[in-house]
Amino acid sequence: MTNTEPVESAPGSHRRFDALRGRWVLVSAGRDRRPWSGQAEAVQPGLTVAHDPACPLCPGNLRGAGAGGGNGGDGDGVRNPDYTGPYVFANDFPALRPGAGQDQGDPSGRPVPQAGLPDALLHSEPVAGVCRVMCFGPRHDRHLAAMSDGELAAVIDTWTAQTRELAPRWRWVQIFENRGAAMGASNPHPHGQIWASSVLPDEPAAEDARQRAYLRQHGRRLLVDYAATEQAAGERVVAANDGWLAVVPYWAVWPFETMLLPLRPVASLADLDGPLRASLVDILRTLLTAYDHLFGVPFPYSMGWHGAPGPADSGPAADRSTGGEHWQLHAHFYPPLLRSATIRKFLVGFEMLAGPQRDITPEQAAARLRAHVPSPARAAPT
Amino acid sequence: MTNTEPVESAPGSHRRFDALRGRWVLVSAGRDRRPWSGQAEAVQPGLTVAHDPACPLCPGNLRGAGAGGGNGGDGDGVRNPDYTGPYVFANDFPALRPGAGQDQGDPSGRPVPQAGLPDALLHSEPVAGVCRVMCFGPRHDRHLAAMSDGELAAVIDTWTAQTRELAPRWRWVQIFENRGAAMGASNPHPHGQIWASSVLPDEPAAEDARQRAYLRQHGRRLLVDYAATEQAAGERVVAANDGWLAVVPYWAVWPFETMLLPLRPVASLADLDGPLRASLVDILRTLLTAYDHLFGVPFPYSMGWHGAPGPADSGPAADRSTGGEHWQLHAHFYPPLLRSATIRKFLVGFEMLAGPQRDITPEQAAARLRAHVPSPARAAPT
Ligand SMILES: O=P(O)(O)O[C@H]1O[C@H](CO)[C@@H](O)[C@H](O)[C@H]1O
Ligand SMILES: O=P(O)(O)O[C@H]1O[C@H](CO)[C@@H](O)[C@H](O)[C@H]1O
Secondary structure, three states: OOOOOOHHHOOOOEEEEEOOOOEEEEEOOOHHHOOOOOOOOOOOOOOOOOOOOOOOOOOOOEOOOOHHHOOOOOOOOOEOOOOOOOEEEEOOOOOOOOOOOOOOOOOOOOOOOOOOOOHHHOOEEEOOEEEEEEEOOOOOOOOHHHOOHHHHHHHHHHHHHHHHHHOOOOOEEEEEEEEOHHHOOOOOOOEEEEEEEOOOOHHHHHHHHHHHHHHHHHOOOHHHHHHHHHHHHOOOEEEEOOOEEEEOOOOOOOOOOEEEEEOOOOOOHHHOOHHHHHHHHHHHHHHHHHHHHHOOOOOOEEEEEEOOOOOOOOOOHHHOOOOOOOOOOEEEEEOOEOOOOOOEOOOOHHHHHOOOEEOOOHHHHHHHHHOOOOHHHOOOOO | OOOOOOHHHOOOOEEEEEOOOOEEEEEOOOHHHOOOOOOOOOOOOOOOOOOOOOOOOOOOOEOOOOHHHOOOOOOOOOEOOOOOOOEEEEOOOOOOOOOOOOOOOOOOOOOOOOOOOOHHHOOEEEOOEEEEEEEOOOOOOOOHHHOOHHHHHHHHHHHHHHHHHHOOOOOEEEEEEEEOHHHOOOOOOOEEEEEEEOOOOHHHHHHHHHHHHHHHHHOOOHHHHHHHHHHHHOOOEEEEOOOEEEEOOOOOOOOOOEEEEEOOOOOOHHHOOHHHHHHHHHHHHHHHHHHHHHOOOOOOEEEEEEOOOOOOOOOOHHHOOOOOOOOOOEEEEEOOEOOOOOOEOOOOHHHHHOOOEEOOOHHHHHHHHHOOOOHHHOOOOO
């Protein structure tokens, strides 16, 4: 692959501050030109079978029927209904269960308090929650980008309905999709997951603290100001329409990472109105199509929604607020590919031990994605 | 693969607090039993050629001579010497350069300050540093675990010498190894890297803050107390000898993650004495051999050393201390495999968007690794 950016155009090594999470990313442009005799990703063929009799997620099929008649999961012997739209069911191997923590005693195994040593060194707490799987539709071969407007709207409506049901009862609701074997998807049938938990995990906790502090200091939402800044700058914008902005964040870690932001204040998927839902259908298809066209393969990624946290039933009073005054709804897309369909970015060594590092600038990434966006949806840099 | 732990023995879902970094990990044991039709890792064959004429890291070979006679890296046309022990040279595609930030103006590209919008949203700073590659030895086929005592001691001495040279001049020195294609190694010749930077990255910054606070509160080093706690508990210990402890941390994220800790206060690799070096040779070989035996393949991992940060030439007075009073030297090992030689743990979806989650308990992981440690080195649980 030839690199289309002249070497000279890249700025020197620097680090950028992630204003949303309060952390840094090291940007050292040009390292994507180094020789690579490392791992080559398997190119995932586009799926071509509308219904796979062996797929545990396809309509009408048996789940959990492994060799010997079962695998010990909750889905043993369960048959999927003949569903025709999005289909949500309880994860057969949930990481979280509703009852956890109420009657299990100390969950950490056999804690051994040491005389004179602070307990803080071995500290744990129970976590309750629910884990669900959401098939985006009955078709084994139809990913989000290939869906009709109506099919995509049905996916968004299901995300919204799940949020409305779960957000009032759990501290955090994580809607996400792992797409592609490279991103740990254990099954190729187009699907996502919904995990709700009794605690606020660290990643949204950091975003929550930063957004609260920004609102206190500036009287506006951090991500609403940020979207305006990016729209004016233009150079990191991938696509925009009436309601939404798709942007490679200034502080992106993954090579082609993007963020999807509504252009007006919205705290949660539960608050989407008709026009915002319609423009989300449009920008979602635009963004996912640009990804697929970039290297000409079904682009692997993990994506997920960050909406305002639900009520805390414990903790300091400052955390009890369920309000979304400070919080702006957004989606993150984390795709691993760097140079081609087969060469990904590895966040290893330095990244795991010190901090994230990227090999192309966010501006270079945005320009390359933008080239695959049809012009009406493309926001010209100013 | 059959799971040897009875389902009943696993505790319910809980989260554990990482006392070293101040973050949480979700532990949901038993999820490693779910069906897997996802990505299978390629099993890396053991290397069998002592010298590979095509390897840019082998002694006497040309570096950077790609198709067309070069690849634009600093190593174009450079020939490796006929080195016979560890060999350190400047990375041909450095992520950091010594001069960066002194004369480059604003490094962030074209920042566009928006009237009325805080600059904080697009904030960057220059980072200087050096990046080096360290071949562990001339043999293309000899990984650390297969080295003689003398060869391993030479590797440790080189780590020590590099630390002595770089730590006084840079804020952070990161010595690390990415082993195996699954961990992003771009070349199979046994080698590590050394990146030094003018700033303290987030990961060691978090460890620094936590260790400082602990010393203030308890008058002792956090990781010295932690090692004593783990030795007494026993159940997470993988191996121990006179000088060192290898343990699956209570808050481990990766399935078979371990930490290597000296048993007495030592701030930096630069402070290792003869006996500690000798016992490090021993425990390093023991740990790496246990890894390789666990699934019968060269075990992929990223590992690295965390020693006391160097002097800060900027920042608040509280950060200027170069002292290692609070800091305890340690190494982290982050291996990705979960169930077998071909099935790894993916930290994706929920992990990227919310927080880390693991599928087996640290106690289960330690027991399985311990089974591959010869008895003299094995610390029996009390
Ligand atoms: O420097 P290498 O071995 O070419 O590259 C490897 O290690 C680097 C430092 O951890 C990472 O940034 C790269 O993503 C990884 O592939
Ligand atoms: O639930 P799945 O699809 O089997 O598993 C996938 O997503 C989970 C949630 O992000 C991760 O914990 C797993 O490592 C990943 O393989």
